[in-house]
Structures are given as C-alpha cells and as structure tokens.
Amino acid sequence: MVEAVLIDLFSLPANLQNNIQELLHNTLEAIEKCSSIHAPCVYVMCCQRQGSERKGDQEFLLPALRSFQSLKRKLEVVCAQTTAAALYAIKQRLDEKDLSIIKVILPTLRKDLMKVYIDHLFTAVYQFEFEDLQVVSDCENLQISEHQHEGQTLPSQDVALIRSEIQMYLESLPSLKGELTILRSSLIPGDIFLHGFTTRTGGISYIPTLSSCNLFSSSKRRDPQVVVKENLRRLANAAGFNPEAFHRVKVDHANAVCIMGKTEPNNYDGIVTNQKGVTLAAPGADCIPVLFADPVRRACGAAHSGWKGTLLGVSMATVNAMVSEYGCNVKDILVVLGPSVGPCCYKLPHESAKEFHRIDPKCVRLFDSASPYIDIRRATRILLERGGLLPENIQDDSITDQNQNITLCTACHPDKFYSHFRDGTNFGTQIGFISIKD
Known part of the structure; x- marks a missing residue:
C-alpha cells in the first residue's frame, strides 16, 4: 500500500504553467478517489523563485488544495530553489513519519531526471513507483510532448550536474548537535x-x-x-x-x-x-x-x-x-x-x-x-x-x-x-x- 505520494510540479513545461491549478486539482481528485479509506501523505514539490517574496507557487496553488478535505491534514506543499533541496526536504518528512513506499507522479520528461536524484538521495529502504502526470483538458496544447522514451538514460554530463547540485546543497546545510569532535x-x-x-x-x-x-x-x-x-x-x-x-x-x-x-x-x-x-x-x-x-x-x-x-x-x-x-x-x-x-x-x-x-x-x-x-x-x-x-x-x-x-x-x-x-x-x-x- 502506498504510504506517500509525491507530485512533482517543480519544472513543468511552459505550456502547462497557466493551468497548474487545474492540473493539481485533477491529480488530487484521482488520489482522493483511490484512497478514501487510508489517505496517504501527499507532498507537492514546486519551485521557489529566487528573490521572490512569496513561497514560489505555494500561494498560487492554494485554490486547488482547499477542496480536498480528506487529504487536508496529510497534504503539504514543499517549495525550494533546486530539485535537490525540495526532494531532501520531502525525504526528511518521510523519515519523520517512517514512510517507505512512495508513488511519484510527474511529467514524463522529468522521470529519468528524478530517478537520478532518488538514486543519490535515498537507499534501498525506500520503494518508489512512478506514474505520469495526467492532464485532463479540452486544450490540445496541454498535452505533454514526449521527447524521451521510457528507460532512456540521461547524458553523463546531466548526471554530473545533478551530483554537483546535490553536493552543493548538502555542503550548505548547518552541522547538527554541535561542533565536530x-x-x-x-x-x-x-x-x-x-x-x-x-x-x-x-x-x-x-x-x-x-x-x-x-x-x-x-x-x-x-x-x-x-x-x-x-x-x-x-x-x-x-x-x-x-x-x-x-x-x-x-x-x-x-x-x-x-x-x-x-x-x-x-x-x-x-x-x-x-x-x-x-x-x-x-x-x-x-x-x-x-x-x-x-x-x-x-x-x-x-x-x-x-x-x-x-x-x-x-x-x-x-x-x-x-x-x-x-x-x-x-x-x-x-x-x-x-x-x-x-x-x-x-x-x-x-x-x-x-x-x-x-x-x-x-x-x-x-x-x-x-x-x-x-x-x-x-x-x-x-x-x-x-x-x-x-x-x-x-x-x-x-x-x-x-x-x-x-x-x-x-x-x-x-x-x-x-x-x-x-x-x-x-x-x-x-x-x-x-x-x-x-
């Protein structure tokens, strides 16, 4: 049984930005219908614009979140400036609740990228399953184009950039429990x-x-x-x-x-x-x-x-x-x-x-x-x-x-x-x- 759901809205294609509320609403509706008895924890991952006073897309997403009463207590929007920072923050929440079985709902174009982040930030204790972000709309331009095929590996330079991003983020974190002794x-x-x-x-x-x-x-x-x-x-x-x-x-x-x-x-x-x-x-x-x-x-x-x-x-x-x-x-x-x-x-x-x-x-x-x-x-x-x-x-x-x-x-x-x-x-x-x- 899925214990947590991660919805990745961090880097949506430009043609979906204006319809982010509808996109999220449809996704949450599907989750609520499928898990009416045991509602999983839901984390919505989005980008925090650098220099912005508001927390990225969080306020913009609120209207889409308000109608989901059964998920309300277990739904959280996590905004950060990088994917590494957002995913690490979500990992902390999963670990606090001792959750290990996670469904990731994300645009197809992000799947191979996200798998690299997950491989580096998680261990075999966790189980992940991936699902494409479904877009329900009359507008043809809302369909996510698929330029990558399932299972296609990322270029080595992209993997190196992800590693560098993760390393830089971890280096920026404060030490815990006092000085190193x-x-x-x-x-x-x-x-x-x-x-x-x-x-x-x-x-x-x-x-x-x-x-x-x-x-x-x-x-x-x-x-x-x-x-x-x-x-x-x-x-x-x-x-x-x-x-x-x-x-x-x-x-x-x-x-x-x-x-x-x-x-x-x-x-x-x-x-x-x-x-x-x-x-x-x-x-x-x-x-x-x-x-x-x-x-x-x-x-x-x-x-x-x-x-x-x-x-x-x-x-x-x-x-x-x-x-x-x-x-x-x-x-x-x-x-x-x-x-x-x-x-x-x-x-x-x-x-x-x-x-x-x-x-x-x-x-x-x-x-x-x-x-x-x-x-x-x-x-x-x-x-x-x-x-x-x-x-x-x-x-x-x-x-x-x-x-x-x-x-x-x-x-x-x-x-x-x-x-x-x-x-x-x-x-x-x-x-x-x-x-x-x-």
Whole structure:
C-alpha cells in the first residue's frame, strides 16, 4: 500500500504553467478517489523563485488544495530553489513519519531526471513507483510532448550536474548537535601520525539514531551515501586529511588484513600501510576501532574488532602484517582501542562466552548466567600482550586517568557515540582513523 505520494510540479513545461491549478486539482481528485479509506501523505514539490517574496507557487496553488478535505491534514506543499533541496526536504518528512513506499507522479520528461536524484538521495529502504502526470483538458496544447522514451538514460554530463547540485546543497546545510569532535590518544606521536576517533556530533545526518556525523551507509539504513560522504568531507576538513585518499576496512567480522598497494581482498577487518598521506579507517558502533602505529618504521594500521574478530585475533593479525610487510618490531608498535561497548553493557550467549572465558576468566562477568557480560577490550589486550606487545604500548579502558581514557562505552554515552546494541538496526557508525603525515 502506498504510504506517500509525491507530485512533482517543480519544472513543468511552459505550456502547462497557466493551468497548474487545474492540473493539481485533477491529480488530487484521482488520489482522493483511490484512497478514501487510508489517505496517504501527499507532498507537492514546486519551485521557489529566487528573490521572490512569496513561497514560489505555494500561494498560487492554494485554490486547488482547499477542496480536498480528506487529504487536508496529510497534504503539504514543499517549495525550494533546486530539485535537490525540495526532494531532501520531502525525504526528511518521510523519515519523520517512517514512510517507505512512495508513488511519484510527474511529467514524463522529468522521470529519468528524478530517478537520478532518488538514486543519490535515498537507499534501498525506500520503494518508489512512478506514474505520469495526467492532464485532463479540452486544450490540445496541454498535452505533454514526449521527447524521451521510457528507460532512456540521461547524458553523463546531466548526471554530473545533478551530483554537483546535490553536493552543493548538502555542503550548505548547518552541522547538527554541535561542533565536530575528534578524540585523540596521547600514546600516538602527533609529529609523525594524524589520527583520531570520531564522535556523533558535527555532521548533517538528521535521523535520530544516525544523527549527526554518521560515517557509514548501507542498503538497510536511511542515510544515503551522499550524506555520509558530506559527513566525511567535514571530518577530513577538521582533522586535516584528504578524503580522496581514504580507505575503510570492508567489514567481515573475521581476521583478514589488506596490505595497501597489494591486491585488495573482497572483505577484510584489518588494513596497513607505510604510504604517507593515506588515511586508514575502521568503523565501530560497539565493535572496537583499533589503531596501530609504529613510529620507528613509520607504518600504521586500523582494525575493526567485534566479538568474532576478537576471538579470531584480528588485532594480532594486523600487527603481524606490519611486521612481515614493513619490518616492524612488535615492541615498537603502539595500539589504541577506541570507543566500544564495555563489559558494563555487552552480553553474549553462554556458548560464545565460553570462548572468552578460555582466553581469561576475567574477560567474562556472571559466567554461570545464560547471557554473561563480556569484556572484548580486555580480551584484545591479553591477545596482543601474548603476541609480544608491551603492556605500556596498549591504550584501552584500563587507563585510570579520565583525561587519557578514550576507550569509552558506546552504549553508555548516547550523546557522544552510536551503538548498535542500544539503537537497534538503524544505527549510526563512528570510526577510528590514522595516517602517516607527509
């Protein structure tokens, strides 16, 4: 069942401008007849003339809107100066109401164009169907001429213009939830490495569980890639790295490691490099983003360590890659564990807890319960120390100085961090990042 209807009157052909009221009236009448029981939300998208005192076509459209009582509460005119701005405003309204099934009624000439905008601004969470804007009139000149055939792709320069319009609009949006904040470790030398762990502030993501500096997009979440890219651009500006030389692990919850410059695996949870100016990153939204730095051999790495990756030894696998590829000495490598779910909040089924108990009984609290509390940070430290790393070269939540401890519990700090454990499936993601300075 259609949950929302979008009527695109943004760029009507010139021969329809004078009959916009009749056009809208006929379209709304058809919607009202078809949905008398469950009236969908209706959004009318139109152009706001630059420099105009009135809101574009909104006042001009009012006479056509007044007679539709059943749609009245669910009908809204959205005016903006660009299609990107209007469509993004409508997306916000859809997300506020948790609506996903949308019918788009628009002139045939706008269909391929609109599909490009939708591909960039929406994810697979949403379902769209398209319907031609029907014109009922005695005047022959009201018929919309069809110069494009269904399915014809837009020229690449038109797609590039749309991307540019979307990017410019997103760049103009204010940051949400305060300034962008980066947590840094005192263990990693700042004269050699650029590094940090992000928090959830300073981006443009507006959905509550993703707000505001979400740094991961997937087909199951409502934040599109273009929004994540804008959040990353803002982070790069604040941190001082090049977003075009940014490499994030391709999470598999295992222990494969990618060596920058060599063949890239399909999936990997660790990544290492000795190239200057290349930023490596690992995500975390309860799982640990782990950063590695060797100031002697000038190499670095990042790893994503959830409970599965921890058991599989992804952190030590990343260390071993630095040793074998760049000649690092284990005793020179510095490791920092970023914000992640703590043993205060994280539970696993008893069978999985047994594996952590084998590493060290102190990694499990209430071991005899059905769902014991697990300390994946302690397990990571123990495995690294067994691999030869010096205890003083590992920074985690065992640091007692609160000014130095950046391994905070993500689930316990909703104002600072995202948490899958706390927020459910539509959760946001923060990252740990590191690069070798030029």
